[in-house]
Structure formats: C-alpha cells, structure tokens
Amino acid sequence: MKTPMARVLVVEDDPSLQLMLRYNLEKLGYKAEAVSDGETALVSLERARPDALVLDWMLPGISGLDVCRRIRTNARLRDLPIVMLTARSDEQDSIRGLDGGADDYIAKPCSIETLDARLRALLRRTQVNYDTLSFADLRLDPETHRAERGGRSLTLGPTEFKLLEFLMRNPRRVFSREDLLQRIWGANMHVELRTIDVHIRRLRRALNQEDETDYVRTVRSAGYALDDAV
Template sequence: MKGPSLARAKGLVLLVEDDPALLLMTCYNLEQRGYRVETAEDGEAALLVLETARPDAVVLDWMLPGLSGLDVCRRIRANPALRDVPVLLLTARSAEQDAIRGLDTGADDYLMKPCSIDTLDARLRALLRRHQSSYDRLSFADITLDPETHRVERAGRMLSLGPTEYRLLDLLIRNPRKVFSRENLLRRIWGQNIHVEIRTIDVHIRRLRKAINGPGEVDLVRTVRAAGYALDDGPTTDGG
C-alpha cells in the first residue's frame, strides 16, 4: 500500500502498523510534515515493500500479526542492502527489558505508543540526521574513506580492499579506538542469522592489514588479546 506522492523533503519512510485507523492517521500526519510514506499492515507486506524500495527510515510496530516487528528488524539487519537503514520501533510494551531487547535486535530507537506526531517527527529527524552523516568523508590517522565512492586512501595512495575488508574498515573507522569482539564483528558485518565461523574474522582482519599497511607504515589495526580488534594508532600485538 502506498501513500500519496509528495516532493521529497525529509525522506522516504516505511510505516508498518497493523491498526488500519492508526496507520492512516500516522501516514497522513507524516506526509503533512514533509515525508514521503510507504505503508504496510504486517511484516510480510513490509518485506515485499523493501524488495523494491529502500526507505530512508522504517517506523515499525513491534506487535504485528504473523511476522513480528522484531523479526522484520532482524531481516533488515541481515540484508547487506538494508542493514544501515534506521529502524524506529513503536510499541505498547513498557518494560525496560523489552526496550533493551528491541535495541539489541538492531533497532536504532524505541518509542512508546501512544505518542504524539511531534515526538515521532523529532525522533525521525534525529535518526535521519545521524544516517545522513554516515555519508561524510571519514578519516583516521593518514587513512581516508569516502562512503559515497567507496574510495579508500592512505597517505595519498589508493588502497584496494575486498567487499568484506571495506565493511570492516568502514565500521572500525567510524568507531576509532573502540574494541570490537569477534562475535560483535560477525553480527555487524554478516548479520544476525548468517552462520559464519568465528575465526573467519581473523582471516579478514589479516587481509585488511595487508591492504592498508604499506612497508614501514604503522599497523593501525590493534589486536586486543581475548577481546577483539580496534582501529588504533598505538602499538599492536597480533593475538588473532
């Protein structure tokens, strides 16, 4: 189901809600605020929309018939073409553990129902601002990464990275000096439902090191024993 087409202003939002009256009202109010809106009344319909449209954000009801909102969120995060799309969960659940569960599933934000359109708009604008910043040119030490062109350079020379090594560097350079466990890297790079051997991370880290570190250059990928990996310009020890 598709909302009326308006001039692109704030972005395209996929709204997933099984209450027809609430779906219609929220869609109308979001369009009045300058969004374009695609709608779906259950999880399966939402996945069908996502096959043909890449929204700028997804507003997702938790309690959907059949495929739940959490299941849809997991599918989004497991899809390499969609995993960076911001997801805002809407739910009547009030327990703190439910909020944690939703965020751990991959949601970017969590909003209790009923909520005002002003609050929903403000949360969406914040998500979209953070998402837009993901296209800014990134740098750490003498490495630069351009998310729009996928060009990576070190000290002015072009680097050649495989797709997985690029995704690893993109994650690490956005979180400099933060240590990621192997399990966290597997989940962030390959998705929640993909079965990959844990040592696969070590293989790709070695390939990343080989790609970015030239003769005489500082190894910027730090191995933290029994913990994981980080992008750091301090000393490294290869524990992996």
C-alpha cells in the same frame, strides 16, 4: 535516492512485527538489525552506532520514550535520527514523543512505504552515509567505495572494505570476533569465528606499508580495535 546500505536498528517487542519490519527494510536496501527491549537496545547502541533508530514506545522494562531520552543525553548518540512507532494516536502523545527527543513519530499500524519515506528524509537531513570517514591518515568514502591512506589508494576486497568502514565508524572501541562477524555478515549467517582473523590479516596487508603504523590493534582475549595510540 536512498543513502546506500544505511544501518537501521529496530527496537520492537512484538516478534511478528519485528520480523516484518526487518524483512521489509532489508528488501528496501537497508541493513537492518532488531532487538526486543530498551535495555538491549542501549547496549547495542553503545557497541555500535547505527545510522537511524526505529523505536517502539511500548517496550518491556525501559519504555521507548525513556530510551529516547537517554540517547539524547549521550554525547556520542545525541544526534542519532530516531523514528518512534506507537499504537498511541493522541496528539498529546505525539507531542510527548517529539519532546522526548524523537525526530519523527508514526502511529501504528503504518505502511513500510511511510516508514521508508520518513527514514529517507531523516538520512538526507543528517547525511550520515554520504560523509567521507576519516581516521588518522585513512579516508574512506562509502558512496564511491574508495579508501586511501596518506593519499595512497587502497585495494580492498568487499569484506575488508566493510570491515574497515565499520571500524572507522567506531574507532578505538574493542570488538570481539563474534561482534564483528555479526556486524559484517549478519546474525543469520553461519561463519567460523576464525574467518574474521583471515580478513583482519588481509586488511592489515592492504593498509600497511613498511614503517607505517598498524592501526588495527589486537586486544588479547578480547578482539580488535582501530586505534592510533602507540
């Protein structure tokens, strides 16, 4: 059984292949995002860590192999599951990719079924989404869709649950309204920026009782963060 709503970042510079990968991954139940080059991929990874990375070797600018090596030197990302895609089929290239830090290596063209199987195997191994998330006295279980604070069950709407899950996966990091809208609703959804303020207010009401610390920090002119610093 696949990890529910696993987040996958696809790094592929061929527009048609990128579109195909993203479309098919989403049909299979993943939450897929895509970028076209290594520099953008590294920026995206610093903003928010996905559950797995599908990385093309031959990219403009920074190669996929170099992206992989940089990820493995980053303490926050070094255990990120990486599947490397490449038109190279030589055994030595496969060895270089795996030595560079990839967890798996698939020669193009490959079927979406093969990619799905490899991703599922990596996600089972790392158990990314099945782990209960914790922050201060907050607990959130993505599999059972339950959240609590200090042992008190929280009543959250679907959007507030996704918003809290995202913030708990990226604690103490400030995200703009644009970032949050893209992460929660997706890049292709047309939603007013102020919509995020409505859901933040609802989330705060659900999280906070009298005299409890408000972990959702508003950063003036920047956005929001989940932060327990007082």
